[in-house]
Amino acid sequence: MADTITNTPTEPHGPKPKKAMSRANIFLYGTLIMVSLYYLLPLYVMIVTSLKGMPEIRMGNVFGPPMEITFEPWVKAWSEACTGINCDGLSRGFGNSVRILIPSVLLSIAIASINGYALSNWKFRGSETFFTILIIGAFIPYQTMLYPIVIMLREIGLMGSIGGLVLVHTVFGMPILTLLFRNYFASIPEELFKAARVDGAGFWQIYFQIMMPMALPIFVVAIILQVTGIWNDFLFGVIYTKPATYPMTVQLNNIVNSVQGVKEYNVNMAATLLTGLVPLVIYFASGKLFVRGIAAGAVKG
Amino acid sequence: MTVASDPPGDSAKRPRRLFKNWMAKLASLPMILTALVVFVGGTAWTVTYSFTGSRMLPKTKWVGFDQYERLWNTDRWIISIKNLAIYGCLSMILTLVIGFSLAACLDRKIRFESAFRTIFLYPFALSFVVTGLVWQWILNPEFGLQSVVRGWGWESFTFNPLNDPNTVIYGLLIAGLWQGTGLIMCIMLAGLRGIDEDIWKAARVDGIGVVKTYVMVIIPMMRPVFITALVLIASGIIKLYDLVVAQTGGGPGLSSEVPAKYVIEYMFRAQNLGQGFAASTMMLCSVVIILIPWAYLEFGGRKRG
Known part of the structure; x- marks a missing residue:
């Protein structure tokens, strides 16, 4: 009796939450699982197909698991697959991509973090104007800037080389990274400065x-953003490099x-x-930080 | 985007000195050069040279609007524009609808939320080249989805979008949606999380259903999130290039050509620079047309004075 009095009288009113939820929940989980299958299908098909032999592929079912697992396609893709007359496999593209990736990531993040720091703590006349131009520039289709950059790279003798592509990645990564760092440094209390x-x-x-040690999390976000972005780039790779220095994505397509x-x-x-392995590993390893990185990259850029 | 500017009086108080803060200026030099030389300079250069008859090399033989006239009389460009329009409209609507629906599902306090989110978002980590190649394989008529369904006994099943000029754009759309919806879902989810719990309580008290609450109350409240998502999708659509190259190569015939591909083909393959410049200027124009209303909506209301 005492219990019923302490409970508020309004509690039993309305539909029972549990029963009403379960019907909706079946629908909800059903939908989510179906959609998940659509999203997972390509990854599954990639893995399964790459482990089958050609005869099995010709007979059968793309969705079926391999009857006999073979790693030969992997070996062949890595070291024997042909692009034109070159038959040294994707390993060359992988090497190029790594040689493009590391300097591009370091250079672009170094420059952008210093920019962001200068923009938030050392404002000078016109700094906000340049920054606004930079941000607007992020929306300009790359196609309008492709050819002038070819001319510039030719002038400084970097056209077709990995150094040239590193420069291009640094330039095009700058708007979003600068924004990222600027907003982060602006959130650090000014008293410290x-x-x-x-x-x-x-x-x-x-x-x-002071600033760099405090900004370590944002550096990690920037690294994730740049590594996936530069690794996945195709357009700049195909235009600013030559076959010997093609990054992995371009070679894969060829x-x-x-x-x-x-x-x-x-x-x-x-x-x-x-080719997809590097960004996938980063994605699954970094979890929430990846989401933060792309949210920063996407929403702000 | 929070482009907060200083109060204008701050720098006017003191006499301007070029060397005040010189280290910051020096450190900002890469940014200044990028903004002025590459972004402003490069764009202006391309727009200027789109009025020349440049072919293999850029030269200043002025031809007025000839390149634009030729551009709009070229079938390939018209096809490209039409394709982009179809792809763009469908992709925009479907990405928003799917992205929001998935986000709403995940926001219903379900279990394994982070697992589902991980699954929906992982394609975004992959490049368009990888995306295009995987879907090219799945949609392969001989060994892919079509042959599997036929193998199940439905002999007349036909699903071969990539080899049919009329449907190839939908094949691209399937792959594009797979890659891009996860991102929009994430943004929508962040937007939904920002909505006050009390709204839901109020809706329940008033006896409004869940779906109706979303449509009538939540979506209008999320207008800024939708606008951001829309800008994001739109700027991605205009850049559409890698996916087409990898998945269809523009084929069959010219049926899946897109403007970005047109620009690159004319600039770097056909050695008809003037056409490439004119086409890229048209792309720039379309971005400006999209961007100005957005900038107006986003920043117009907040301006001082």
Whole structure:
């Protein structure tokens, strides 16, 4: 009796939440699982196809699991697949992509973090104007800037080289990364900066000793953003490099879409999966940070 | 985007000195050069040279609007524009609808939310080249989806979008949606999380159904999120290039050509620079047309004075 009195009388009113929810929930989970299957299907098909032999692919079912698992397509994709006359597989593209990726990521993040720091703590006349132009520039279709950049790279002798492509990635990564760092540095309490100024610290000292250590999480976000973005780039790779320095995505496309020879679908899928592996590993390893990175990249850019 | 500017009085108080803050200026030099030389300079250069008869090399032989006239008389460009219009409209609507629906499902306090989110978002980590090649394989008429369904006993089943000029664009759409909806879902989910719990309580008290609450109350409240998503989708659509190259190569025939591909083919393959410049200027124009209303909506109301 005492219990019923302490409970508020309004509680039993209305539909019972549990019963009403369960019907809706079946529908909800059903939908989500169906949609998940659509999203997972290509990954599954890639893995399964790359582990089959060609005879099995010709007979059968793309969705079926391999009857006999073979890693030969992987080996072939990595070291023997042909693009035109070169038959040294995707390993060359992988090497190029790594050699493009590391300097591009380091350079673009170094420049953008310093830009962001200068923009939030050392404003000068016109700094906001340049920044606004930079952000508007992020919306300009790359096609309008492709050819002038060809001319510029030719002038400084970097056309077709990995160095040239690194420069292009640095330039086009700058708007979004600068925004990312600028907003982050702007959120750091100004008193900290002022105190350092009073103690006589200069531009670089404050950057390296105070700002950079505080911004480590945003550096990680920027690295994730840049690694996936640069690894997945196709357009700049195809235009600013030559066959010997093609990044992995370009080489992959040339291998799979080449018109000569018999199509080896298992090798193609192994090559595709190999190319997708780097961003996938980063995605699954970084979890929430990846979401934060793309949300920053997407919403702001 | 929070482009907060200083109060204008701050710098006017002191006499302007070029060397005040010189280290910051020096450190910002890469940004200034990128903004002025590459973005402004490069764009202006391309627009200027679109009025020349440049072929293999850029030259200043002015031809007025000839390149544009030729552009709009070229079938390939018209096909490209039509394709982009179909792809763009469908992709915009479907991405928003699917993205929002998935986000709404995930927002119903379900279990395994992060697992579902991980699954919906992982395609976004993959490149368009990988996306295009996988879907090219799944949609392969001989060994892919079509042959599997036929193998189940439905002998007349036909699903071969990539080899039919009339449907190839839908084949691209399937792949494009697979790659891009996860991102929009994430943005929508973040938007839904920002909505006050009390709205739901109020809706329940008033006896309004869940779907009706979403349509009548939540979606109008999320207008800024939708606008951001829309801008994002639109700027992605105009850039559509890698996916087409990887999945269809523009074929069969010219039936899946897109403007970005047209520009690159004319600039770097056909050695008809003037056409490429004119086409890219048209792309720039379309971006400006999309961007100005957005910038107006986003920043117009907040301007001082």
